[in-house]
Amino acid sequence: MLRGKSRFEMNEKPLIRSLNHRLFVKAVREADLEKYSVDVLKKFLFKIGITNFDEVTTFSKNAREWLNSHFDAGLPKVLERLRSKDETIKLLLDCNGAKSESVLMNSRGKRTACISVQSGCKLNCVFCATGKLGFFRNLSFGEILDQVLILRGDASIDRIVVMGMGEPMDNLDEVIPALHFLTSKDGYGYSRKRITLSTVGIVPGIERLANSGVGVELAISLHAVDDNVRSAIIPMNSKYNIEDVLKASKLYASKANSKVTIEYLLLQDINNSEDDAVKLGRISRKYLMPINLIVFNPTEGIEFEPADNLERFTKIVSDNAIAVTVRRSKGKEISAACGQLVMRGA
Ligand code: SF4
Structure with a gap:
C-alpha cells in the first residue's frame, strides 16, 4: 500500500514539509516575512532539521506564532x-x-x-x-x-x-x-x-x-x-x-x-x-x-x-x-x- 491517511483527512495542521514549492513560498509571504526568508526557512527545516518554528530565532515572534498556528514542522x-x-x-x-x-x-x-x-x-x-x-x-x-x-x-x-x-x-x-x-x-x-x-x-x-x-x-x-x-x-x-x-x-x-x-x-x-x-x-x-x-x-x-x-x-x-x-x-x-x-x- 502506497497510501496511509493524510493529516488533512485526520483534521490536523498541514505539514509544512509536504507543501509544494509554490505553496511553501506563499506560506512564508503570508507569515508577513520578506522574500529572502524563504531560503532562511528552508535552511532551518531541511538542513538544521527544526521541528518547531520557535527555533527560527531570526524570525519575528509574530511570524513564528503565525507559522506555528498554521503548520506542523514535524519530520516524516x-x-x-x-x-x-x-x-x-x-x-x-x-x-x-x-x-x-x-x-x-x-x-x-x-x-x-x-x-x-x-x-x-x-x-x-x-x-x-x-x-x-x-x-x-x-x-x-x-x-x-x-x-x-x-x-x-x-x-x-x-x-x-x-x-x-x-x-x-x-x-x-x-x-x-x-x-x-x-x-x-x-x-x-x-x-x-x-x-x-x-x-x-x-x-x-x-x-x-x-x-x-x-x-x-x-x-x-x-x-x-x-x-x-x-x-x-x-x-x-x-x-x-x-x-x-x-x-x-x-x-x-x-x-x-x-x-x-x-x-x-x-x-x-x-x-x-x-x-x-x-x-x-x-x-x-x-x-x-x-x-x-x-x-x-x-x-x-x-x-x-x-x-x-x-x-x-x-x-x-x-x-x-x-x-x-x-x-x-x-x-x-x-x-x-x-x-x-x-x-x-x-
Ligand atoms: S521510471 Fe523509474 S521508477 Fe518509474 S517505473 Fe520506470 S524505472 Fe521504475
Missing part, C-alpha cells in the same frame, strides 16, 4: 530502518500519508544516498518494483530534501543519486527547487558533480532541466539498443524513442556542461546479445557517453533473470565504448532496490 515518520551486512541502510518513510524509500550505500568508505521523488511511479517499466506499485503522488521538494536530512543522521553523505522511487522528469516543479537547495551555498552546498539524476528520458523534461541552471549529472536509463525492445520494457519509449532521448541528452551535456552516463540493465534473453553489446558500445562512442552496466537484482513478482554473460558482454562493450563500468546491487537481503520495501508491505 520512519516506518522501517533496515541495515544490511554490506552496511547499506534502507528507510521506508511515511511522508504525510505517502510512502517512499531512501537508501544509503557504502562503497569503500564513500557514502551515496539514493532518494525518491514520487510515491510510486506512473511509467510502469516492466523490470521495476516501483512501476508495479502504481502511482500515489509526487513528493514535495521538502519531502525530497527530508530524505537527505534523515539519512545524514546515519552518516555523512558524499554523493546523492536521484534514482529511488519515481521519474524525476515527471515532478520537475519539486525536483528543481530541491536540487537548487542541495547545490546552493545556503543549502547543502554539494558540488553538482556529486549529484546524479536518473531518467528514462522524457525529452521536454531533459530540456527544462538543462535550462534550470542546476547542472547536475544525468544518467539515462537506456536498457535497450533497439526501439522495439525498449518500448516493450519502458513504455515511455513509444513517446520518446532512443534517438530522441540520446539527442536531448547530448544537448543537455553541452548546455549544462555536465556528464551524461548511459545506464544499461542487463536482462537475460532480452538485451544481452553480443550484437546488443556492439551497438551499445557504438552508441557510447557516437554520443561520447560512458556506459554503466547494471546487474539485475531478482525481485519477487518480476519475471526477469540476470544476464549469464556479464563478463563477455562487458568485454565487447568495452572494446567499442569510450568507457564502461559495472554496478552490482547493494543491500540485497534488505530489498534495497527501489520499490521493493513498499512492495513487501503491500
Whole structure:
C-alpha cells in the first residue's frame, strides 16, 4: 500500500514539509516575512532539521506564532530502518500519508544516498518494483530534501543519486527547487558533480532541466539498443524513442556542461546479445557517453533473470565504448532496490 491517511483527512495542521514549492513560498509571504526568508526557512527545516518554528530565532515572534498556528514542522515518520551486512541502510518513510524509500550505500568508505521523488511511479517499466506499485503522488521538494536530512543522521553523505522511487522528469516543479537547495551555498552546498539524476528520458523534461541552471549529472536509463525492445520494457519509449532521448541528452551535456552516463540493465534473453553489446558500445562512442552496466537484482513478482554473460558482454562493450563500468546491487537481503520495501508491505 502506497497510501496511509493524510493529516488533512485526520483534521490536523498541514505539514509544512509536504507543501509544494509554490505553496511553501506563499506560506512564508503570508507569515508577513520578506522574500529572502524563504531560503532562511528552508535552511532551518531541511538542513538544521527544526521541528518547531520557535527555533527560527531570526524570525519575528509574530511570524513564528503565525507559522506555528498554521503548520506542523514535524519530520516524516520512519516506518522501517533496515541495515544490511554490506552496511547499506534502507528507510521506508511515511511522508504525510505517502510512502517512499531512501537508501544509503557504502562503497569503500564513500557514502551515496539514493532518494525518491514520487510515491510510486506512473511509467510502469516492466523490470521495476516501483512501476508495479502504481502511482500515489509526487513528493514535495521538502519531502525530497527530508530524505537527505534523515539519512545524514546515519552518516555523512558524499554523493546523492536521484534514482529511488519515481521519474524525476515527471515532478520537475519539486525536483528543481530541491536540487537548487542541495547545490546552493545556503543549502547543502554539494558540488553538482556529486549529484546524479536518473531518467528514462522524457525529452521536454531533459530540456527544462538543462535550462534550470542546476547542472547536475544525468544518467539515462537506456536498457535497450533497439526501439522495439525498449518500448516493450519502458513504455515511455513509444513517446520518446532512443534517438530522441540520446539527442536531448547530448544537448543537455553541452548546455549544462555536465556528464551524461548511459545506464544499461542487463536482462537475460532480452538485451544481452553480443550484437546488443556492439551497438551499445557504438552508441557510447557516437554520443561520447560512458556506459554503466547494471546487474539485475531478482525481485519477487518480476519475471526477469540476470544476464549469464556479464563478463563477455562487458568485454565487447568495452572494446567499442569510450568507457564502461559495472554496478552490482547493494543491500540485497534488505530489498534495497527501489520499490521493493513498499512492495513487501503491500
Ligand atoms: S524505472 Fe523509474 S521510471 Fe520506470 S517505473 Fe521504475 S521508477 Fe518509474
